[in-house]
Amino acid sequence: MTAVIETIELKKNYGNHEAVRGLNLSVHAGSVCAFLGQNGAGKSSTIKMLLGMIHPTSGNGSIFGHRIDKERESLLIRQKVAFVAEDKRLYDYMSVSQIIHFTRSFFPRWDHALETSLLERFELPSERKIRQLSKGMRTKLALLLGFARGCELLILDEPTEGLDPVAIEDVLQIVVSLAARGTTIFFSSHQIAEVEQVADHVLMIDRGKLVLDASMDRIKEQYRQIQAVFTDPIEERDLRLPGIGRVHVEGRTASFVASHNVDSIVEHVRMLHAGSIDVLPISLKEIFLEKVKARS
Amino acid sequence: MRFLNLNIRLASTVPLCYLCSTVFRKPNPSSGVPIYVQINQQIRHAIETGAISAGDQLPGIRSLAETLIINPNTVIKVYRELEQEGVLEIRHGLGAFVTSRRRSLSKAEEMRDAQQLVHEFVDTLKIQGLAEGEIRRLFEAELAGEVQRR
Numbered sequence: 001m002t003a004v005i006e007t008i009e010l011k012k013n014y015g016n017h018e019a020v021r022g023l024n025l026s027v028h029a030g031s032v033c034a035f036l037g038q039n040g041a042g043k044s045s046t047i048k049m050l051l052g053m054i055h056p057t058s059g060n061g062s063i064f065g066h067r068i069d070k071e072r073e074s075l076l077i078r079q080k081v082a083f084v085a086e087d088k089r090l091y092d093y094m095s096v097s098q099i100i101h102f103t104r105s106f107f108p109r110w111d112h113a114l115e116t117s118l119l120e121r122f123e124l125p126s127e128r129k130i131r132q133l134s135k136g137m138r139t140k141l142a143l144l145l146g147f148a149r150g151c152e153l154l155i156l157d158e159p160t161e162g163l164d165p166v167a168i169e170d171v172l173q174i175v176v177s178l179a180a181r182g183t184t185i186f187f188s189s190h191q192i193a194e195v196e197q198v199a200d201h202v203l204m205i206d207r208g209k210l211v212l213d214a215s216m217d218r219i220k221e222q223y224r225q226i227q228a229v230f231t232d233p234i235e236e237r238d239l240r241l242p243g244i245g246r247v248h249v250e251g252r253t254a255s256f257v258a259s260h261n262v263d264s265i266v267e268h269v270r271m272l273h274a275g276s277i278d279v280l281p282i283s284l285k286e287i288f289l290e291k292v293k294a295r296s
Numbered sequence: 297m298r299f300l301n302l303n304i305r306l307a308s309t310v311p312l313c314y315l316c317s318t319v320f321r322k323p324n325p326s327s328g329v330p331i332y333v334q335i336n337q338q339i340r341h342a343i344e345t346g347a348i349s350a351g352d353q354l355p356g357i358r359s360l361a362e363t364l365i366i367n368p369n370t371v372i373k374v375y376r377e378l379e380q381e382g383v384l385e386i387r388h389g390l391g392a393f394v395t396s397r398r399r400s401l402s403k404a405e406e407m408r409d410a411q412q413l414v415h416e417f418v419d420t421l422k423i424q425g426l427a428e429g430e431i432r433r434l435f436e437a438e439l440a441g442e443v444q445r446r
Contacts, residue, residue: 030369031369032367032369169365172365173362173365176361176362176365176366176367176368177358177361177362179361179367179368179369180357180358180361180362180368181358193325193326196325196326197325197331197365197366198365198366198367199367200367200369200370216330216331216367217330217332217373220328220329220330220331221330280328281327281328281329282328283326283328284326285326
């Protein structure tokens with residue numbers, strides 16, 4: 001599979017603060033890839049570096065093979081990529097139809113049919129000035145401008161933030177529809193349920209470092225919550241095995257998340273004289289909390 | 297890729313898919329069961345119940361993905377899997393159809409019938425006063441004897 005986005009040891013410091021600390025990630029063509037992390041984990045800094053909006057402190061990256069740190073190549077990247085920023089910044093003095101007309105003129109592959117259908121679906125008032133739009137409407141308009149550009153890669157920073165459930169469903173449906181036409185989608189989100197629904201790959205960062213890089217199917221198939229009750233008290237070090245992250249032990253009971261190797265882990269736990277072993281499915285939200293809490 | 301071609305052609309010829317909304321349900325993304333497994337089961341169930349039958353065309357990849365709001369690659373994965381299992385047949389450029397051989401379907405039906413027979417038989421033995429362990433031993437002994445007789 002071809003990588004559309006690739007970064008190698010990408011770093012960004014703001015003064016003494018290390019926002020992104022050696023990120024190696026790749027996003028494959030045709031994928032809907034979710035980019036998760038807490039506030040301040042380095043998601044937006046990464047996205048801004050990818051788009052040439054800020055310069056990496058070290059390391060490098062490429063989109064469609066164009067280097068992100070070279071000005072000339074960054075221009076080529078911006079022709080192929082649509083980006084909807086977290087703040088949904090738009091020209092306030094324009095009306096809805098004016099900004100659509102204005103944006104459209106830059107992009108030869110503009111999707112007129114999608115523009116018309118989104119205007120209707122999002123119930124956007126064509127003649128209203130942008131400064132008079134509600135937050136939800138601004139978001140919808142910003143998404144329309146991104147979706148209709150007819151680009152090969154769509155980067156969305158918190159696309160559904162501030163939208164009502166009906167609009168969220170609409171947005172996810174368009175994401176799915178564009179993906180079916182071959183558009184690669186890279187989006188950051190705090191809405192884990194929507195990520196589980198539409199993403200086929202998950203990248204999770206914490207404090208500027210990648211902590212999870214897996215396909216959604218692999219996460220569902222291999223990640224398990226394991227709870228065991230032993231006949232005698234056990235210690236954390238009894239459970240140091242490949243595939244086991246942080247272990248919670250209390251007296252004779254232990255609980256942990258296994259990322260792979262579940263059969264061998266269960267076998268090992270049984271040998272430690274476990275009276276009961278429960279292997280349970282685990283949601284992405286629980287994995288997220290586990291990964292993020294693991295450092296504290 | 298073959299499947300993507302299929303999807304693009306279907307999208308233009310099948311504007312609305314009635315099956316999508318009546319036969320299929322939105323999967324539960326947080327259930328711990330991968331979405332592709334849930335959709336695979338839904339299609340098999342729809343065939344078992346007769347909601348779709350041999351020769352019927354399944355929704356295009358894009359329309360199913362849009363209706364259920366799931367990743368189109370997931371639909372591709374399910375169709376490919378069901379093709380390998382002999383449940384679906386992919387006709388290049390036309391779409392996915394329920395296979396007319398019904399091999400896997402009749403196997404499912406056989407198993408369901410057999411399960412009913414076993415259920416009734418076990419009930420009869422229980423009424424005659426046999427305990428579960430005894431019934432299990434009888435079954436095992438019978439099957440072991442069967443192996444030896446071969």
